[in-house]
Amino acid sequence: MSGHIAQDWEPVVIRKKGVAAGQRRDEKAVNEARRSGGPIETIKKFNAGSNKAATSTPGINTKKLDDETEELAHERVPTDLKKNIIQARTEKKLTQAQLAQLINEKPQVIQEYESGKAIPNQQIISKLERALGAKLRNKK
Template sequence: MSGIGPLGQDWEPVVIRKKAPNAAAKKDEKAVNEARRAGGPIETIKKYNAGSNKAASSATSLNTKKLDDETEVLAHEKVPTELRKNIMQARLDKKLTQAQLAQQINEKPQIIQEYESGKAIPNQQIITKLERVLGVKLRGKK
């Protein structure tokens, strides 16, 4: 009764451990090493795609082939030349710099620069803001 307290309680520490995660791998390794020492035949099995994402990525190679076979030229819509000229002309008529105009519509100066150079992808909200600040109709007929 060395570990039992006065009220019949057992105060001995109990340690609970999980099984080692590589216990199966160690057994296999041990068996292979024993077979090597004994000089007997060693049978190994190659598991394809075990522990890798290769099976999941094989579908992407099909998509890549589809993209390579695609002949249609895809491009973003760009700002039409007429709109570019209208924005620039209206801004110059109001004697505003690109930075000042951008500040008035709460956008970055780079946005105005992209619209005037034709590199921007047209956004109707930004064009509406520009129309309001510049006081000119930029879309459709004047």
Template sequence: MAGIGPLTQDWEPVVIRKKAPTAAAKKDEKVVNAARRAGAEIESVKKSNAGTNRAASSSTSLNTRKLDEETENLAHDRVPTELKKAIMHARMEKKLTQAQLAQLINEKPQIIQEYESGKAIPNQQIIGKLERALGAKLRGKK
């Protein structure tokens, strides 16, 4: 093993430093320190939204005022009782479980459960898939 030298490891410490302050920050700091030495009164102002992506507080107060003045009760439409009963009845006639029906229409079983419990927000595409899979009319007049 004449060609291989001794195995050594580099054990020198690696020092990671924070980024040095920019020239503008140094200049501002120098000006403030010079003013302090001269005995001038220093007034600092804290910027509350500095460095954030928030809008000015005036637009926020307008939005909250509009919401406070709003008297209408806003809510999403839910599945009507007739529809959820029709889905359950048609599924039972085909002797399908919720999971099997979900697999037939390529949706999650949770979707079928939400429709049958009345918690889902009606989606016409899903209702159309259910009508085709169950062979029953679920929308409109019977």
């Protein structure tokens, strides 16, 4: 390998694809074409740059929303489960933070369960039952 390897790099110029000089459509080019008597091709774009077409019928969706009667809400922790968690925790003389540490959850999770704001998760409820040694759920 006594020879020197030379690389032949040539510059590559990449340009955006645009309108050629002869096909300019700005106001100056149109005026030049008018003066010279050449052909002028102009296109009027309606609603260009606006979003008027998307909102041409505003009443349809609002009527559907007004007619909607179904109440959509997440399931919350039942009152009896909240009371059972609080009662079992106080019998064990644990704070919310200590109970959360026992089940490897954040203290906020225990707080949400006890206040009824949490969305019930069966895994967390079963962790609570094991940690507190009490049956928290009522059989349905």
